[in-house]
Amino acid sequence: MFKKLLLPASLILASLVGCFGGDDSSKKTSSSVSAPNVAKACDKDDSPEARGIPSENRIYAWIEDLVNVGYRRTGTPEGYAAAAYVKCQFEKIGLDDVHYEYATSWGWSADKTSLSLGDKPVDAFPSAFSFITPSEPSVFTTGANGLKAEMVDIGLGTPLEQQLKGVKGKIVLFDLKFLLPTAGLAPFMEFYWDPTLSVIDSDLSLLVANPFITTYSTVLDAAMDAGAVGFVGVLADYFDSNNYYNEFYRRSEVTIPGFWITAKEGARLRQQLKLGKQEAKIVFEGSRKAVESRSVVGILTGKSKETIMVQSHHDSVFNGAVEDGSGVAAVLAQAQHYASQPKESREKTMLFVTFDTHFTGYQSHMAFIDKYIKDKDSPYKIVANITLEHIAKQGIIGADGKLEVRDQSEIRGIMNNMGLPMKAVMMNTIVKHDLRRMALLQANVLCTAGGMPTDASFVCREGIPTASLISGPIYLYDKADTLDKIDRKQLVPITEAFIDIIDAIDLMPSALIGLLPIPIVNPVEI
Structure with missing residues (x-):
């Protein structure tokens, strides 16, 4: 799936990757440029x-x-x-x-991507910095026919859940959870200025969690260790968008391809999976330079x-x-x-x-x-x-x-x-x-x-x-x-x-x- 770039360091540094191309970003940048x-x-x-x-x-x-x-x-x-x-x-x-x-x-670019379950396309957004060779440049591809494997729902993606479902050789579907709501910062609070007490509202906005601290590393480290070949993360705590572009978390170098989908699309996939064993297909091509x-x-x-x-x-x-x-x-x-x-x-x-x-x-x-x-x-x-x-x-x-x-x-x-x-x-x-x-x-x-x-x-x-x-x-x-x-x-x-x-x-x-x-x-x- 990977082809290492066997180039001199000076040439690698001179060939600079453009931005992520699996979405509409190809309209925004070139795919490969020299530093101006x-x-x-x-x-x-x-x-x-x-x-x-x-x-x-x-x-x-x-x-x-x-x-x-x-x-x-x-x-x-x-x-x-x-x-x-x-x-x-x-x-x-x-x-x-x-x-x-x-x-x-590192510049990461996904230039051609798609996801389907059974014969139905899935509205999905490529997960940034997935499908890489750790600490090395590479060109990655799922091949001419794409990656085909059974999709299995692992819920929250706990190691126990993955062990019970037997994820080796499969594409895992899991809920990505955001772990730190605003209220979670209360133990660190030394002072707070809010004279109108606007923080007390009827929709519990204090429980809205930020998108930085998540279960990403825990779930995917366990999935890779258990032999999963791809992942689909349901943005369970997100608004109705799949355009989630996570940071590169250095402690978790994700070597399998993955996507983000909305909570609504996740519910649809889970209904489809209830009908019986389903094969998913991932197309994922790009590079890391x-x-x-x-x-x-x-x-x-x-x-x-x-x-x-x-x-x-x-x-x-x-x-x-x-x-x-x-x-x-x-x-x-x-x-x-x-x-x-x-x-x-x-x-x-x-x-x-x-x-x-x-x-x-x-x-x-x-x-x-x-x-x-x-x-x-x-x-x-x-x-x-x-x-x-x-x-x-x-x-x-x-x-x-x-x-x-x-x-x-x-x-x-x-x-x-x-x-x-x-x-x-x-x-x-x-x-x-x-x-x-x-x-x-x-x-x-x-x-x-x-x-x-x-x-x-x-x-x-x-x-x-x-x-x-x-x-x-x-x-x-x-x-x-x-x-x-x-x-x-x-x-x-x-x-x-x-x-x-x-x-x-x-x-x-x-x-x-x-x-x-x-x-x-x-x-x-x-």
């Missing part, structure tokens, strides 16, 4: 709107520009265009030493080597308005404000970065950690991190199973491993700027155990005091993450609030910024 040359620097913008705290319209325009780039997947023309856009904005704002940081990641990732870095020098890092990520799987056009725009807003201030006003240096590879394995994040934090010769001593993501409107599953978006903020939080002085600052700031439906979440144990579930994970696990703005709307990994999901009214208040937080960090002795790390043996990979 780095564009010339953009001139500094000295217009009035490029100074001070940017307006709501300016912040939103940055998001809109990124959305219009297309599907910003790592190693694609659109991915490089997003990096170039951020680099140009950093230069226009007036950051110093604006440059790319490079790392090698090494690609070059580009993170963007810019600097504002202060009075000392001590450095405050402000980050997000510019890659996405679809148009990515909330995930993470909103985060990039929030970083640009901070950069514009601080670039408008005199150098003498900063006690500490500021480092701004938007990462690549958020969805393809975080290789750029880890390379950055090695160069800027672990390397003792780094010119920057990072003493605090601010991560900005997901300025989003609330999404719930309506009574008809469709996605319903409300004109209020998704419940959000600032995950942090800060010390008590900074926690007090953040609480006061949340109230001062009336950031409703906002929680302060204690993440010290998470950081030492393996990392908080945000783009800041690899920074905080190194012991860097971190405040990470995050929300988990259910539509994050879907085509539904479009511009109408941006919580525009919060763009400026969020900017002003984090200016207050960063100003406090800048004035605070570094020893008082964070909590002492809690030593935990054998940290768990996210």
Whole structure:
């Protein structure tokens, strides 16, 4: 089923894969490209709107520009265009030493896919990063006649259920469950601002779970170990869409082909399976190639080597308005404000970065950690991190199973491993700027155990005091993450609030910024 690409490393890196092609993404990207040359620097913008705290319209325009780039997947023309856009904005704002940081990641593309059960086609969406050769490039195919095997329903996909059903040589049908509802964060809550108690509603939106922490690894590791040859995941906790594009979870390299289907389609398949033994057919063709990732870095020098890092990520799987056009725009807003201030006003240096590879394995994040934090010769001593993501409107599953978006903020939080002085600052700031439906979440144990579930994970696990703005709307990994999901009214208040937080960090002795790390043996990979 696999053909290894026996090519020199330099040639592999020069042949960069396009985006996922099993859906309509072929309209968005080329299937194979060479990395474009780095564009010339953009001139500094000295217009009035490029100074001070940017307006709501300016912040939103940055998001809109990124959305219009297309599907910003790592190693694609659109991915490089997003990096170039951020680099140009950093230069226009007036950051110093604006440059790319490079790392090698993986580009995955499913170019021809279909699923049927019996003689009936199934409305299915290819599961990202499935059917791969672990740690190697490959071309994958189910062959000219496709993969044919019996489909067996394993319910929740527990190892016991798979053992009882005897899944060897079969295609498994299971319910993918989302494990962390908003209410599940209550044990980490240090503070919550919601003066109208909007969180108490009749449709139990607190029980809507985010799409990041799921049963994916548990079910598929067991299925592969038991000899399953393919999978079909029912999006049991999702709205009526199968366009779910999961991250690449490095601890589970899935070597069998798979698809996502809606809960409604899953019910139909289960009714069909009740009629007796059914053969399914999978057609799955594509490739996995090494690609070059580009993170963007810019600097504002202060009075000392001590450095405050402000980050997000510019890659996405679809148009990515909330995930993470909103985060990039929030970083640009901070950069514009601080670039408008005199150098003498900063006690500490500021480092701004938007990462690549958020969805393809975080290789750029880890390379950055090695160069800027672990390397003792780094010119920057990072003493605090601010991560900005997901300025989003609330999404719930309506009574008809469709996605319903409300004109209020998704419940959000600032995950942090800060010390008590900074926690007090953040609480006061949340109230001062009336950031409703906002929680302060204690993440010290998470950081030492393996990392908080945000783009800041690899920074905080190194012991860097971190405040990470995050929300988990259910539509994050879907085509539904479009511009109408941006919580525009919060763009400026969020900017002003984090200016207050960063100003406090800048004035605070570094020893008082964070909590002492809690030593935990054998940290768990996210």
